[in-house]
Amino acid sequence: MFESFMAGAHRLSRVNYAPRAVAFAISFVIIALLAQERGWGAWYLAFPALYLLLYPHLLVVAGGFLSATARFETRAILADSLILGFLAAFVNFYLWLSFGFMVAIALNASVVGGSRQLLLALLLYTTGAIAGGILNDWQVQIDGPFYLDIMTMALLLGYVLGVGFLAYNQNARLVSTTRGVEERNRVFQVLVEISSSADLVGEVQDFIHDALQRIHDLYPKYGLGMVVRDVKRPGVLRFVEFVDISVEEQDALVKYLSTTRTPDSRELTWINPDNGAIFQMVFDNSRVRGNEGIIVVRARAISSLLREAARLALEMLGVHVENKMLALDLKHAAERDPLTGVFNRGRLDAELASAIRSRKQHGAMEFAVLMIDVIGLKGVNDKYGHVAGDSLIRETAVVLQEVCRATDVFGRYGGDEFVIICRGSSLTDAQGLRERIKRDVSGRKIRLATGAQETATAYLELSIGLASSSEVEPEEVLAAADEDMYRDKKEWYATHERYR
Numbered sequence: 001m002f003e004s005f006m007a008g009a010h011r012l013s014r015v016n017y018a019p020r021a022v023a024f025a026i027s028f029v030i031i032a033l034l035a036q037e038r039g040w041g042a043w044y045l046a047f048p049a050l051y052l053l054l055y056p057h058l059l060v061v062a063g064g065f066l067s068a069t070a071r072f073e074t075r076a077i078l079a080d081s082l083i084l085g086f087l088a089a090f091v092n093f094y095l096w097l098s099f100g101f102m103v104a105i106a107l108n109a110s111v112v113g114g115s116r117q118l119l120l121a122l123l124l125y126t127t128g129a130i131a132g133g134i135l136n137d138w139q140v141q142i143d144g145p146f147y148l149d150i151m152t153m154a155l156l157l158g159y160v161l162g163v164g165f166l167a168y169n170q171n172a173r174l175v176s177t178t179r180g181v182e183e184r185n186r187v188f189q190v191l192v193e194i195s196s197s198a199d200l201v202g203e204v205q206d207f208i209h210d211a212l213q214r215i216h217d218l219y220p221k222y223g224l225g226m227v228v229r230d231v232k233r234p235g236v237l238r239f240v241e242f243v244d245i246s247v248e249e250q251d252a253l254v255k256y257l258s259t260t261r262t263p264d265s266r267e268l269t270w271i272n273p274d275n276g277a278i279f280q281m282v283f284d285n286s287r288v289r290g291n292e293g294i295i296v297v298r299a300r301a302i303s304s305l306l307r308e309a310a311r312l313a314l315e316m317l318g319v320h321v322e323n324k325m326l327a328l329d330l331k332h333a334a335e336r337d338p339l340t341g342v343f344n345r346g347r348l349d350a351e352l353a354s355a356i357r358s359r360k361q362h363g364a365m366e367f368a369v370l371m372i373d374v375i376g377l378k379g380v381n382d383k384y385g386h387v388a389g390d391s392l393i394r395e396t397a398v399v400l401q402e403v404c405r406a407t408d409v410f411g412r413y414g415g416d417e418f419v420i421i422c423r424g425s426s427l428t429d430a431q432g433l434r435e436r437i438k439r440d441v442s443g444r445k446i447r448l449a450t451g452a453q454e455t456a457t458a459y460l461e462l463s464i465g466l467a468s469s470s471e472v473e474p475e476e477v478l479a480a481a482d483e484d485m486y487r488d489k490k491e492w493y494a495t496h497e498r499y500r
Ligand SMILES: Nc1nc2c(ncn2[C@@H]2O[C@H](COP(=O)(O)OP(=O)(O)OP(=O)(O)O)[C@@H](O)[C@H]2O)c(=O)[nH]1
Pocket: 339, 373, 374, 375, 376, 377, 378, 379, 381, 385, 386, 387, 388, 389, 390, 393, 414, 415, 416
């Protein structure tokens, strides 16, 4: 009940309440004992009783009632100074009590308001003492019975220790709050860094690696892991990244996560049965495109802040993985030929431009281009229909792709024409590739789909043109390869007269 009255009071008033109430109550006992010693009448205790026993409680309730600020309490301390000065005169300046009052108000005022408040408090204490002295005809009796001296000293000591203890606690709380705020700021900063790094880092895997590394820099004592998996099929782990976790433990974690469903609470503690290591896992709940993010922390327990950071990082990860996958899909769609799945003309042009640039900047970077045309596509179209023609184009792409080296850039230039760009290759290398195609691919028997489950066969015939930057200007390589291809085609028709 009283607690609820007090709840509205300022924190400073609430902190001061208990020490004030206790110290005042003991002061009253001392005054009562002194009154008995000196034979003062009971009526003499009415004012001290009201002030020392009742006032502290009324004060804090009033503070609560008025929803008072800290100022209310600093004013109350000044009022205490005046009244305690008055009380000092009232007890005929009994030395230990007067001294104790003064020390207490000086201590209180300086802790709460610094030197200005201290000066004011001492001034008011003196004023109260003078006013009380005048009213009390300057009756002075500074000594008291020994046991009261000791009691007052003990009270004073207890009060000083109490205030010191409170100040220490307040300070400790302040330090821990400051630490919390600092940590929060660091976490926030890292999350911002992760977010902005997403635009710089190209691949999702690199992004996850980078994000995890940054979180690890923040919490270096924990081993960390980040996993993106298919929500419906937990066994399908799309991305897995670990920092500061041994290979054996990585294997155990991957195995465990492949078979574990998402817990309802989105949190899990897992103990590796092999070595007893404890892992905390936080699951992301925004299932972007059917994926789920998991952050793994090797720790007995994690702070709520780290948990919160993990959640935010996962949310961000979800958004960025989504964006990156979308961008990859778009990039894939933009540079691929829909019929064959190999690079389209746009990508081939870009690769060619890049090869031309390199050749111009670094003279040694030679490149060669092979232009390949399917002979007789029109005939296939006419004889078996366009489905069969498409099938021939697709099969040609497959067999040519097989013959290319990893460094070659292969694509469909348009219609029945394919291009291979050989970067960093000499003319002899490219000639070798052309020979390989002529030998291994040309003349191959191809099965063509002609419609509903029907097939036909055709022999793949190719005319191949070749040009290299070692022979012509880089910009002219493609046109030269095209020209060479027509020469080759003519030659083919010359030797295969019946196809005319
Ligand atoms: N089925 C199909 N046909 C295509 C496609 N693109 C182009 N063509 C056809 O392929 C033929 C290409 O023309 P040409 O190169 O003159 O025909 P060709 O029969 O290969 O003649 P040569 O190359 O001179 O031997 C044209 O008839 C186009 O209509 C395609 O995507 N699918």
